Amino acid sequence: MSGDDPKMIITDQDPAMAKAISLAFPFTFHRFCIWHILNKFSERLSKTVHMENYRHFHKCIWESNTVEEFDALWKDVIDKEKLTENEWLQGVYEIRSKWVPAYVNHVFSAGMSSSQRAESNHAIFKRYVSKTNSLLDFAFRVNRALSQQRHEELIVDNKDLNERPMLRLPLQIEKQISEIYTCKIFYIFQDELWNSLLHAIELVRENEDCLVYNIVNQEDGVSKVFEVLYDKNLDFVSCICKKFESEGITCTHMLALFKKLQTSFMPNIYILKRWTKAAKLEKVINGDGVEINDCSDKSILLRRTKLFHLASNVIDKAVLSEAASKLVIENLEDAQEKVKLVMKSCRSEGVLEKNSGMQQPHFNEPLQVMAKGCGKRLKGGKEKAKEKAKRKDKGRRCNGCGLVGQSHDKRNCPLLIKR
Numbered sequence: 001m002s003g004d005d006p007k008m009i010i011t012d013q014d015p016a017m018a019k020a021i022s023l024a025f026p027f028t029f030h031r032f033c034i035w036h037i038l039n040k041f042s043e044r045l046s047k048t049v050h051m052e053n054y055r056h057f058h059k060c061i062w063e064s065n066t067v068e069e070f071d072a073l074w075k076d077v078i079d080k081e082k083l084t085e086n087e088w089l090q091g092v093y094e095i096r097s098k099w100v101p102a103y104v105n106h107v108f109s110a111g112m113s114s115s116q117r118a119e120s121n122h123a124i125f126k127r128y129v130s131k132t133n134s135l136l137d138f139a140f141r142v143n144r145a146l147s148q149q150r151h152e153e154l155i156v157d158n159k160d161l162n163e164r165p166m167l168r169l170p171l172q173i174e175k176q177i178s179e180i181y182t183c184k185i186f187y188i189f190q191d192e193l194w195n196s197l198l199h200a201i202e203l204v205r206e207n208e209d210c211l212v213y214n215i216v217n218q219e220d221g222v223s224k225v226f227e228v229l230y231d232k233n234l235d236f237v238s239c240i241c242k243k244f245e246s247e248g249i250t251c252t253h254m255l256a257l258f259k260k261l262q263t264s265f266m267p268n269i270y271i272l273k274r275w276t277k278a279a280k281l282e283k284v285i286n287g288d289g290v291e292i293n294d295c296s297d298k299s300i301l302l303r304r305t306k307l308f309h310l311a312s313n314v315i316d317k318a319v320l321s322e323a324a325s326k327l328v329i330e331n332l333e334d335a336q337e338k339v340k341l342v343m344k345s346c347r348s349e350g351v352l353e354k355n356s357g358m359q360q361p362h363f364n365e366p367l368q369v370m371a372k373g374c375g376k377r378l379k380g381g382k383e384k385a386k387e388k389a390k391r392k393d394k395g396r397r398c399n400g401c402g403l404v405g406q407s408h409d410k411r412n413c414p415l416l417i418k419r
Contacts, residue, residue: 008109012036013095029107032099034061035114042380044088047402048415052237053081064102065226065240105242110274111249124149159183160277161305168194172264173255177271185275196255204264213260215253226253230261236269248272276365281305 005025011017012033021030041057042050056077074093097103101113127144129138153343160182167174167190174193178186195217202214204227211230213306216223227240237258238244243251249259250270258266273279279323318324397404400413408414 005412008104008107010109010112010115012115030098031104031107031109031113032095033113033115034045034099034101035116040088040381044086045083048400049081049083053077061100064100065242067100067102070100070102071247077229101246107246108248108302109246111247140157156182156184157280161308165190169197173258173266176265180271180277181275182277185249192250192252195252195261199252199256201256201260213257215239215256228253228257230257235267244270 005028008027008029008030008031010033011021014037015245018030021028038058038061041054045053056073060070060073060077060312074096076087078084125142125145128141133141163183164185165178165186167178171193174190177189181189184338198218200216200218202216203211204214205212209232213228213230213231215226215228228237229239230237237254239251239253241251241253243249244254249272250266254270314328318328396406396409398406398409398413400408400410401415410416
């Protein structure tokens with residue numbers, strides 16, 4: 001990060017973590033994991049309220065483009081179901097500026113809204129290591145996991161460098177982005193570009209500084225209006241959905257306006273370097289302004305790219321002539337033998353260097369101790385409730401009202417009959 005603080009950190013609602021982040025990164029936006037919060041709706045609300053209103057909460061959270069829209073929809077759901085006395089809902093509403101998309105989408109997050117990216121990394125390493133591994137075995141297994149991840153990354157990089165994605169439209173802007181973005185990001189952009197063709201544009205107001213347009217989906221049954229603003233002074237387009245600000249990818253509504261303005265090529269200001277194929281080919285500078293060589297000109301990807309492009313250019317020219325092809329084959333065979341000798345020499349020098357000098361120190365295995373977090377897995381509220389119901393053994397549980405030990409079931413539940 002070149003000494004800069006991260007723009008955003010996503011964690012759960014751990015108060016100790018929140019305090020540490022505020023002290024260590026005072027200029028970093030601390031966002032709460034939305035997955036952890038949404039997962040608690042089924043625990044903090046009764047079963048009937050959760051089943052009947054979760055889709056309303058989901059719509060309120062994910063489909064609100066402005067804070068005013070979210071506040072209005074949230075209030076409607078709370079008043080309708082008379083949930084104003086629910087302390088947990090009051091608590092999550094008070095911290096809405098930390099997790100609701102309408103409140104946090106103005107900060108770049110690369111499209112992430114939960115901490116599951118870290119959890120997925122934990123799952124990867126759990127496939128390689130366990131608590132029974134020795135220290136030496138643990139180190140070997142971690143290196144193996146890292147090697148596997150790097151190998152998969154090289155496969156994706158090779159695909160981005162050597163394969164061309166399929167184009168769906170005869171537009172210059174699509175062809176331009178296909179040559180710049182990685183395949184994964186390009187296909188996301190392509191979907192946005194395709195959907196932009198279905199939107200109608202209307203100019204609603206204009207002044208000396210800006211133009212304001214309303215973008216409406218023509219095929220959508222419930223027409224939702226998205227407001228797009230064009231700043232004349234800055235020559236910049238912004239949308240109310242904040243997709244570009246949060247994910248770094250131009251949204252459908254911005255692309256619809258580009259078509260209206262007859263923009264054939266994507267301006268550089270809307271192209272993020274982190275999504276491009278050349279993002280990892282540039283030099284890496286540390287906080288002191290010194291180039292980190294191991295991550296730039298010595299990297300496997302950069303060396304492979306240079307060799308591949310050189311070999312491709314030579315082969316493309318040589319195939320046109322039989323004599324040139326024969327010359328290239330002879331030189332490649334000669335180069336192959338020389339490379340084998342160089343690699344053999346490097347290995348032998350590495351062994352001599354490793355075995356020379358003082359005797360290598362010997363380290364014993366450390367004593368096994370109970371570390372923090374070691375032992376039984378922490379159980380959530382759902383698991384605790386199920387185990388508690390089993391221990392009581394008071395009969396079966398009604399899936400309608402959620403009570404245990406009742407003589408009725410969901411088919412004749414008094415609570416559901418009243419509703």
